[in-house]
Amino acid sequence: MTGVNAITTKAPSGGVEYRKVDIEESGPLELSPIYTGICGTDKGMATGRLDFAYNPDGQDFIVMGHESICTVKSADSGTGFHPGDLVVPVVRRPGGCINCLAGRQDNCSDGDKHEAGITGKNGFMRETFYDVPEYLVRIKDSALREVGVLTEPLKNVVKVFEVVETVSRRSIYTSRDSTYSGKKAYVVGTGAEGFLFAMMASEYGFDTRILNRHPVEENRLKICDAFGLTFTDYSTGSIDESVDLLIDTSGDPGTFLNFMRKMNYNSIGIMFGTNGKAPAAELTGSDIDRIVERNITLAGSVDAAKIHYEKAVSYLSRWNSVNASALASLITSKRDPSETSLFTERDPNSIKTVIKWT
Amino acid sequence: MTGVNAITTKAPSGGVEYRKVDIEESGPLELSPIYTGICGTDKGMATGRLDFAYNPDGQDFIVMGHESICTVKSADSGTGFHPGDLVVPVVRRPGGCINCLAGRQDNCSDGDKHEAGITGKNGFMRETFYDVPEYLVRIKDSALREVGVLTEPLKNVVKVFEVVETVSRRSIYTSRDSTYSGKKAYVVGTGAEGFLFAMMASEYGFDTRILNRHPVEENRLKICDAFGLTFTDYSTGSIDESVDLLIDTSGDPGTFLNFMRKMNYNSIGIMFGTNGKAPAAELTGSDIDRIVERNITLAGSVDAAKIHYEKAVSYLSRWNSVNASALASLITSKRDPSETSLFTERDPNSIKTVIKWT
């Protein structure tokens, strides 16, 4: 592949360029992104704050981008794919550990894996690339063309709920009627990932609250209405005494501990957000008392497996049918690849910004 | 029951007396303790540091003691028990929540339960008491007469490993040969509970280290030898880079976080010890990064169910056959009920002190 337009950075030092690149790559399927999403990881790379990012072997740059929805440009026969098919490529590619061998590179046990657009593998922010069927998730519902780029962030949510179902088996976690009715979920953070977590918690039947430490604009409140979520500005709003499922997308120690002190018996706290530069906060003896005496489980969760991408597509399809405009409104802006300033700007009204490729 | 010798305190204010008490109690089985163990909870009550302890309804005192091995003095027909049978009574008695109804009051979901010798129910430090078959765990192996008092602390360990087995299902946690071989367990704390955790980790096949922040005496080192444990004084000893199972019996935030920073991919951290008065320590953004990026699970665990008492008896029976003297040496002293100063003294060589009743 020569002379392909791509958005690149130099990992881990940063900087962003939209330029033509030459890349050695081949495969039975040629793909073109329709949209690629920008998330905190991309911005962290662009500004040189992501120490663990690195370029592919033999390159002094890396093509950015791990959130995408693509269309098949050409496909070898026997791949099962055809030109025009909608697909989402899997971000993480396996190493040799037993979790990787079982298709669970999201649970890689030795760190020997690669992530497209982040660690040692070129990402999807380019006009065209090659891939293999094994790492492509098919989107059959053509109505997802505009919102399917949310599959990648949503797959993280699907995995988290698998983790919740697994760890919650240590006690009877559901309500007396077998459902999650009456159970309270708090999702900390009002970014795209926060909303996707909250939508899923609500889908499961939790009484779901989404929180931030400041008020939010009308666009976010409308999404709350559509999906039955309650928004709380916790800098001023009052918080219920107990929470059964706490999901943190902030990565901020003080914020996490603040809500951890509301955790109920047998409750589960999910740590998803990361923010290594956030200020430290005090973990007290009483905090540990609460975790012990209430049989609380805290679980970190990163990435997800192909099965979670597939389920994410199903959830998107359903939400798109029931709440199409609210779901679509998570994507607050569609921009041109040349607008590289997007990687360094901060816009409080933005939920998810995507780059439009075709 | 009138004029029964008992060790009592006034909860939660504290103080210890050995004296005759009158208690309204009845039941189809009359029991006499052989030994009752003293643990940190008892000492906390004696010194008024346990805020959540409370007297039974209508009493201005509570009989202490939750660790015991008892003998049946008399038994109504149909109870399935006979005079002379060895039993361990269950500490926690159920309330009305669904976990309590399923015999899992250790996972009580609303706090509406009672604990003998701690919260609202008289304990076992008395010459005689009444109980029902449902809450008695039978010890058939008569060789456990001297060490069976360890059933109660060991049952906590059994539950913790059930929790480990449950939460570890979120990834492939075992080694490539299906065992725990090559997996590292660190147990923080060298009290009786710490040793029981370490023995169990070793039984499971973990490469097991038991740690404290100071050297330990010969008696503890001998137990390590017998059970294949490595002792590390972590104030000076070097610590391996990664741990797969971290079990904390200290309840000390700084200690816990120190070792949490060694946790491996997919690793599990158990919080068992409590020490509400311990100094706080800083939880950093990088700590959260590690928990997230490595899919780490942290789980508090308290108490255990009757099935865990039963399994604890089995483990004691086996360890008693293979390593009798090392197991027995966990019980460092057998004392008279009148020696109430035991509840306030501190003896570094002591592992488990028990009171001899008959």
Added chain:
Amino acid sequence: MTGVNAITTKAPSGGVEYRKVDIEESGPLELSPIYTGICGTDKGMATGRLDFAYNPDGQDFIVMGHESICTVKSADSGTGFHPGDLVVPVVRRPGGCINCLAGRQDNCSDGDKHEAGITGKNGFMRETFYDVPEYLVRIKDSALREVGVLTEPLKNVVKVFEVVETVSRRSIYTSRDSTYSGKKAYVVGTGAEGFLFAMMASEYGFDTRILNRHPVEENRLKICDAFGLTFTDYSTGSIDESVDLLIDTSGDPGTFLNFMRKMNYNSIGIMFGTNGKAPAAELTGSDIDRIVERNITLAGSVDAAKIHYEKAVSYLSRWNSVNASALASLITSKRDPSETSLFTERDPNSIKTVIKWT
């Protein structure tokens, strides 16, 4: 309630009448069925072939019907429901066993439960009835008004897949890419329940075949097309060597054993259909060999819990958005309550016949 039009039978002897009945019943919610479905159980009761059916206490008849979608006519304040809300009432009502207490009366461990329209509780084939919020499943997606009556049969499917997920944990059951891709599911039976099972297997990612021992009409083949299912007439069609998930809706021993002999290593066979009068078939020593040597699991499954109804509603909502006409075509006819001959007729083109009440 006096003079309410209802479809009744005398259990277990049979017969069907559409007539006015007087029933003692009250509750905070008054409900009116929109549609009630007719299934094999209803026909079995009508023809006196269901030995376990019985009338409610003090009645010499039982109102039939357990599949329904209803509308709320009136609701006491505090119930959380409002006139016009769409709901599906739960069929099975709990007894006193621990599974019932946990909201899992579908797994009742002592048989002491009741089923609306079948065992000791009046069903939903009547103009109006009373119920309590605990047993009502809300349908928010108003587009489900016409197909929501499929919630009840679909909830059985949702439970079965929960069972599959649980029992499959005894080995690694998924494919090397973490999904069910490449795994084969066979669903035996082309009734409504068979199609719902097949749709779900396909949703999970199984390569799904639906089978019967005769050809089927165009209406069924169209549903296959829409949901990516392969139909096989196994009286003539060739069958692949191995199946990973076998689901039987026939209850016929010979049919089940025929396909069991195709079961793969670590495969799962679900027994859902019942047909007590079916001819027996020979279970051989080689059959047992296969089950043993291949670590095969066979699981019977009946009914489902409220959480499965809720998930069924979600699946219906999604399928209704992606394949509306194919889903709707499962309901082959909408009839008047007075047409009681429906309970004894047999129409090969019919998939699901429903009664229209309002």
Added chain:
Amino acid sequence: MTGVNAITTKAPSGGVEYRKVDIEESGPLELSPIYTGICGTDKGMATGRLDFAYNPDGQDFIVMGHESICTVKSADSGTGFHPGDLVVPVVRRPGGCINCLAGRQDNCSDGDKHEAGITGKNGFMRETFYDVPEYLVRIKDSALREVGVLTEPLKNVVKVFEVVETVSRRSIYTSRDSTYSGKKAYVVGTGAEGFLFAMMASEYGFDTRILNRHPVEENRLKICDAFGLTFTDYSTGSIDESVDLLIDTSGDPGTFLNFMRKMNYNSIGIMFGTNGKAPAAELTGSDIDRIVERNITLAGSVDAAKIHYEKAVSYLSRWNSVNASALASLITSKRDPSETSLFTERDPNSIKTVIKWT
């Protein structure tokens, strides 16, 4: 290895010889069997009734024997083993499927594995052989020298109970006090494997019955007494109405179905025994009804993983301490390798016959 005394057969045609063989084999550890056990599989091979047995590549014979306890003769440094160590070698060796890669070749998903002494790999009935550390299970408890040969049959039992724990999670299976107290287990068959299953069921707390269709001799009744088992001659004895755990070691369809008709709600039936030549029996529509209506699970189980061998050693150690003579009496005779007629004789008093090698 040349001129090594070994017991061989020609697979699958049969015959047994004790003779000198030359075998190409090497490895860091040289081992000598102390005892090797004879089971039904060995007898099946000897008499040519085991169609799936086959010789190793390039041999026209196979060394028999998969049950053994061995001593290390010599060990390369770095293996972690030393001369004199007691070990049990793992029977099944992995192929390339994902279960094999995870150390779970007992759940091999494609049949591409080998079993020592049965399918394509020389067994342990020879003076000496070579192996690698990965497939050796260490026995530290030297008291197990005489009974450690039971590790191999017991490891199958350990796996079965893992399967029981996994599949039973589909409902609440334990009693109201969290234990298996009051739950009934039936073990069909009074061979060594039957007794090991029954001992384990009793260990778990099941009310355990061991059954055969004829009376048994005093030696078996004494083992029942020692382990708290009830023996029933079901040709005459009455059988309780319901069983919660049914374990069949007969492989006989009629026997299995007979007891399956006693299975309780949520009960589990384990198929372990195989007998391909047994007469077929009728599976009826009512049988399927029962499996469905009662949410019954039936599970075949074969072989076990290294972790199950390790746990088997622990159980043996405990039973050997509590019931040494009863456990030892499972081994009814210790014979010389030259007595090859053992492979074709039938002795009703025999439970487990072993060959003594050193």
